[in-house]
Amino acid sequence: MCIFVCLYRGQAMKNKWIIPVVLFIVLITAYAVRGMFQSRIELEVLQQGKIEEMATTRAVLIKNEKVNSLEISGNTEIYANDNERVAKNEILAILYGTTEDKDLITEFSEINKKIDAIRASDADSSIYISDAMQMESHIASYVDDLIEFSSENDFSKLSEYKYKISMITAQKAISRGEEALTPAEEVLKLQARKNEIEATLGSSSNIISADMAGIFIEGKDGFEETFTGETLQNLTPEIIQDVIKNSKDGNMINDGNVYTYKIVDNFKYSVAVNLEEEITNGLKVGDGVDIRFLDFAKDNIRAVVKYISEPTEDGIRTVVAECDNYVKNLLAQRVVNIDFIKKSVSGYKVSVEDIHTVDNTIGLFIKRGAVMRFLPINIEYSNEEEAIVTSANPNMPIKSYDEIVKSAPEFSDGKVIVSQ
DSSP: OHHHHHHHHHHHHHHHHHHHHHHHHHHHHHHHHHHHHSOOOEEEEOEEEEEEEEEEEEEEEEEEEEEEEEEOSSEEEEOSOTTEEEOTTOEEEEEEOOOSOHHHHHHHHHHHHHHHHHHHHHHHHHHHTTOHHHHHHHHHHHHHHHHHHHHTTOHHHHHHHHHHHHHHHHHHHHHTTOOOOOHHHHHHHHHHHHHHHHHHHOSOOEEEEOSSOEEEEESOOSOTTTSSTTTGGGOOHHHHHHHHHHOOTTOOOOOTTEEEEEEEEEEEEEEEEEEOHHHHTTOOTTOEEEEEETTTOSSOEEEEEEEEOOOOTTOOEEEEEEEOOOOTTGGGOSEEEEEEEEEEEEEEEEEGGGOEEETTEEEEEEEETTEEEEEEEEEEEEOSSEEEEEESOTTSOOOTTOEEEEEOSOOOTTOBOOOO
């Protein structure tokens, strides 16, 4: 009898563990089944954005440029720096008579550099003439530049900055009451020596000055006559493609004793670009577009379409757009990488899939609190994937950082929802 009771009690203890296990399995199964029939609520924050109808491609620059050549038979001093701006009538170069005294020519060049450095330093002296710490700061900065120029073997800049340091050091000495020549006295002394050398070299036989303001560029690339305002109407996709293929930016041409340079108008130039039909459709002369020079500037440059060619069999057209904004270092190139932006629209950017139509009204389902609301919108611009939208009803506006309902078991205005 005792054995029977003990066996019964043991079996009962085992059965107590079966019930919780079964209940746990049932709950897990129910949750899984529920998940199969109920979609998750997915939300996305509404934010401002931009859609651009554009093409990224290569383009040819058409410049207003004037090519000049100097026949160098004697000594020449070039004053202008390549790819830098010059003013109209600014002295670019001076041609001197012949001499075999190379040391004299070197001294003459050094004197000119020193005079320029003194004048530049003296022009800024009022900023820090009484501030020794600021002078020290300038000297330290110039020393850092000297180290950089030295590593780059830029001997022209090394000489220029050497004189700048010399002049600030002299100004520092003057500010402390030490004996030193003032900038004006130093210039007079150097000018007197320059006059002596000029007399030895022979009076300046020719002073070359800029006949227009713009960018001074040494040499030429051979396309100056091909691309002008007069030849613009003759451009075709074949011509543009050929130039892109054969242009060698940076390989400027200078032959023997002939020094060639050009002045390029830095506020009026054009881009010529081949574009596919989907971009040129609807585009006409006089339209405004944006150009983004990918290697030179982050900001868009506004341009006006001046010419559109006839299409090729493949639907490719050459479009020429004129710009009037200066972009540093751009005009030394002939072929550049650009974004040609036909249209740019800003506003609230949403996925086309998130736009719904309810009773012939277009809108977005927005989560407000724990309620799904349908807010009417206007579609300002769209492509296959995205759209720029604005509020259609001022009493029910969409706002930045609203939560768009991307997916839900049911889309219904006023429905209570709980995001997961």
